[in-house]
Amino acid sequence: MNSKELKVLFTDWRVATLLILIVISVIAIFPHIDQQGHLATNLQYGLDLQQGSWLQLEFRAEVVGFTTDQPVEAFVTNLSKKLDTEVIVVESTNPNHLEIRKYFSQADLEPIFTSEQGKITSYQQGVSKSTADLVKRILETKINTLGTKDAKVNTLTGLNNVARFIRVELAGVDMNQAQEIVGKQGKFEIRVQTTGNQTEHVLSGDTITSVQTPSQSPPGSDKWGVGFTLSESGAAAFRAAAIKYGATTDPANHNLIMLLDNKSVYSAPLSDDLAGKLQSDTIRQLFASTGTGKYGTQQATNLEIHLRAGALPVDITIAGSGGVTAPLGERYKMTALLAGIFALLMVGLVIYYRYREPVIVLPMVMINASEIIILLGFISLIRFQMDLPTIAGLIAVLGTGIDQLVIITDEILHEGKVPSPNLYLKRLSRALGIIVVAAATVVIAMAPLALMDLSTLKGFAIITILGVLVGVLVTRPAYGKIIMQILSK
Amino acid sequence: MGLINYNIEKYSPKQLVIIPLAILAVSLILLTINIATTGMPVTPGIDFSGGTAVTIITTETREQITLYFADYPLSEVSDMNNGKFLKFGLMDDAKYKSLTSVINQKYPDARIDQIGETFGKTLQSQAVLALIFSFIGMSIVIFLSFRTFVPAVAVVLSAFADMVMTAATMNIVGIPLSLGTLAALLMLIGYSVDSDILLTNRVLKRQGKLNEKLTGAFNTGIIMTSTTLAAAAALLFVAWFGAVQILIEISAVLLIGLLFDVMNTWLTNVGILKWYVLKGGGK
Numbered sequence A: 001m002n003s004k005e006l007k008v009l010f011t012d013w014r015v016a017t018l019l020i021l022i023v024i025s026v027i028a029i030f031p032h033i034d035q036q037g038h039l040a041t042n043l044q045y046g047l048d049l050q051q052g053s054w055l056q057l058e059f060r061a062e063v064v065g066f067t068t069d070q071p072v073e074a075f076v077t078n079l080s081k082k083l084d085t086e087v088i089v090v091e092s093t094n095p096n097h098l099e100i101r102k103y104f105s106q107a108d109l110e111p112i113f114t115s116e117q118g119k120i121t122s123y124q125q126g127v128s129k130s131t132a133d134l135v136k137r138i139l140e141t142k143i144n145t146l147g148t149k150d151a152k153v154n155t156l157t158g159l160n161n162v163a164r165f166i167r168v169e170l171a172g173v174d175m176n177q178a179q180e181i182v183g184k185q186g187k188f189e190i191r192v193q194t195t196g197n198q199t200e201h202v203l204s205g206d207t208i209t210s211v212q213t214p215s216q217s218p219p220g221s222d223k224w225g226v227g228f229t230l231s232e233s234g235a236a237a238f239r240a241a242a243i244k245y246g247a248t249t250d251p252a253n254h255n256l257i258m259l260l261d262n263k264s265v266y267s268a269p270l271s272d273d274l275a276g277k278l279q280s281d282t283i284r285q286l287f288a289s290t291g292t293g294k295y296g297t298q299q300a301t302n303l304e305i306h307l308r309a310g311a312l313p314v315d316i317t318i319a320g321s322g323g324v325t326a327p328l329g330e331r332y333k334m335t336a337l338l339a340g341i342f343a344l345l346m347v348g349l350v351i352y353y354r355y356r357e358p359v360i361v362l363p364m365v366m367i368n369a370s371e372i373i374i375l376l377g378f379i380s381l382i383r384f385q386m387d388l389p390t391i392a393g394l395i396a397v398l399g400t401g402i403d404q405l406v407i408i409t410d411e412i413l414h415e416g417k418v419p420s421p422n423l424y425l426k427r428l429s430r431a432l433g434i435i436v437v438a439a440a441t442v443v444i445a446m447a448p449l450a451l452m453d454l455s456t457l458k459g460f461a462i463i464t465i466l467g468v469l470v471g472v473l474v475t476r477p478a479y480g481k482i483i484m485q486i487l488s489k
Numbered sequence B: 001m002g003l004i005n006y007n008i009e010k011y012s013p014k015q016l017v018i019i020p021l022a023i024l025a026v027s028l029i030l031l032t033i034n035i036a037t038t039g040m041p042v043t044p045g046i047d048f049s050g051g052t053a054v055t056i057i058t059t060e061t062r063e064q065i066t067l068y069f070a071d072y073p074l075s076e077v078s079d080m081n082n083g084k085f086l087k088f089g090l091m092d093d094a095k096y097k098s099l100t101s102v103i104n105q106k107y108p109d110a111r112i113d114q115i116g117e118t119f120g121k122t123l124q125s126q127a128v129l130a131l132i133f134s135f136i137g138m139s140i141v142i143f144l145s146f147r148t149f150v151p152a153v154a155v156v157l158s159a160f161a162d163m164v165m166t167a168a169t170m171n172i173v174g175i176p177l178s179l180g181t182l183a184a185l186l187m188l189i190g191y192s193v194d195s196d197i198l199l200t201n202r203v204l205k206r207q208g209k210l211n212e213k214l215t216g217a218f219n220t221g222i223i224m225t226s227t228t229l230a231a232a233a234a235l236l237f238v239a240w241f242g243a244v245q246i247l248i249e250i251s252a253v254l255l256i257g258l259l260f261d262v263m264n265t266w267l268t269n270v271g272i273l274k275w276y277v278l279k280g281g282g283k
Helices: A003-011 A013-029 A072-083 A106-115 A129-145 A175-183 A232-244 A272-280 A293-308 A326-355 A358-381 A388-412 A421-451 A457-487 B013-038 B062-068 B093-106 B117-146 B149-173 B179-205 B210-242 B245-278
Strands: A052-059 A062-068 A087-090 A097-100 A118-125 A151-157 A162-171 A188-193 A199-204 A208-211 A223-230 A256-260 A263-268 A285-292 A316-324 B051-056 B074-080 B083-088 B111-115
Touching (some): A003 A013, A003 A457, A013 A358, A013 A457, A052 A175, A052 B117, A062 A106, A072 A087, A072 A097, A072 A106, A106 A118, A118 A162, A129 A162, A162 A175, A162 B117, A175 A316, A188 A232, A199 A232, A223 A232, A223 A293, A232 A272, A263 A285, A316 A326, A316 B117, A326 A358, A326 A388, A326 B210, A326 B245, A358 A388, A358 A457, A388 A421, A388 B245, A421 A457, A421 B117, A421 B179, A457 B179, B013 B149, B013 B245, B051 B093, B062 B074, B093 B111, B117 B149, B117 B179, B149 B179, B149 B245, B179 B210, B179 B245, B210 B245
Antiparallel strands (some): A052 A162, A052 A316, A062 A118, A087 A097, A151 A162, A188 A199, A188 A256, A256 A263, B051 B083, B051 B111, B074 B083
8 A cells, every 4th residue: 555545545534533533532541651650541440440339328218109188288297297307299200209208118107198188109218319319419529528539429210210229439448438438427407496305397408508618707706607508498497497486586495406317416596686687587698606716616617517418318228338459459450451452362363264364354453442442532531430341341342343344344345356436335335234233233222221220230331332333433434444445455 | 264164055944943942942941930939030149139249369168268157148159260259148237247347357358249138129120121121122123124024023033032042041050140241131132133134134135046145144144253252252261360250250141142142143043034035025
């Protein structure tokens, strides 16, 4: 092939796209020597391939389908009182469902529903999707503020929009630490003192929309505290409860109590100023003072964490856990790398056995390898954490990628003659037709995994689908062009 | 390819499909028995039934290990290259905590994975759904692209036979259904049909004698399956050497499935297709 032909080849858009993608991918993977002198890349490793732990948490709550001839609002309020927990109407998709944020069996709930003139039509342990997302966000914030760098939180939502489990993955943390960080999540609540030692629920942590860092109030004084903001509904609930139980008229005897895991972490009366304002209007900006001096600062810092991330609206228990130690992770990584190289080699050998022509075999293997490079580049770009199933998926992409190159080669080489350009195009499109159908079946077969929350398999399915798409859209057409140039020699 | 002599002319469609159909029937019976005893077509592993899986690097014998864990519900010890893979049944929290500390004392580098029973059960139903959806999706694509009934049914039947035979073999060999092997089975649904599609395309859309087209398709198709087989075999070998349980299981399932795919493509699918063309279809 002379330089003119090479130029034609490289300026062909199919080949050019492939080359550009390879370059971008290599930049994205960014192989380099790090400060310790090891070869490093931008690739992110999941828990299988490095030290880390995962926890599967189960929500101690349930979503219940119901019917009642009572007004829904009153029904829910009464229910909430009887069960002594928050009861929320799951809106939008299924308006006939309640989320009960405490664990009760169906048998426990039935008599209570009956006494309130309601009926249970369905029962499922878990929380609504929106609550699950909320818990996910809270956990992420909590983990991030603790400085753990690679954390992943995924809710597992069933087809009926009820999430029963949430999965937390923490890289670089052993299992005991992980349990400490996540397992002992607190449940935050504000209650108001009614008479004597009696208290009533006012709001839970999810109505706190933002929390400020500890500050002095008034500024420059030595009086510390934490400011926080309530949601519209939270502020309304706060005002209603304060008025109802007399906290606005007699603040001194009606302390507001913040509870973390049912333990009081803060208790203070409303300031006279605030009490007066609350009487006439809802207030979203609140300030909890914690005292003066060093003690006050310390208390404020703790309260900030409680307010910010300690607030899970539902209880959780650990339903599963696991972890990989550093040496084992290292060994898995080596194994995976070896498997990839060895698989490419074996595939190359089989192809060589068939065609015996280095000018055909070499481009095939290189196209095959470039597919893996592009995939790895993409994985680096989206910061996807590779795990062992993903690697098995990559190797399968390798094996089937070459299949499709074989289809193209054999279609074009049909009857042993090199075809005229016209015939070539006809055959290439016929080959691509077969490939597109084959690719479509793989995409469809993997789709359920990509859409369902089947634990760790989601990422694997997405990578496999991507591999197929890269093949069909980029590398196969480019190969078709390259092989024609080579064969027309 | 001179090694395998695929002489299709000699056999009638009936002769071609009789062996795979017999194996399919036996496999279906085996799966039914398994459903009757365990409730699942393939015996669920820890991912789906709950329990604890432990990977340790050790040179100890099976007896020594069984003795060390005598107080715990150790249900299985399997050998791996310079290590052991242990499975424990369900236990309560306190027992599990004491197990992890016992393991960490003696094998600080162990890998421990524990799945609660309720979580496993939830995944189980999702897994079955995923398999069914995936299979239906694949069938729809095949029917849409061929638009002729018999050839499409032949491809779908071959893929179905691949799955059923692989699942039955998993039970015989003792590979449990885990998240990894579920992924492998789904890969098989997608990948096993590509040689079938090639075959059908060649036979129905090309000019020429039937037997020549079949031989041509075979020459291309067998290389395709061989490359995937080679990749899966390489994975199995390296995974065994590195003692990575999940990769061993995935690659083993792929290997088994691809071997059945060779049979189902070049006997089952070819048999039905040949019958269809000889009967006058496809022209």
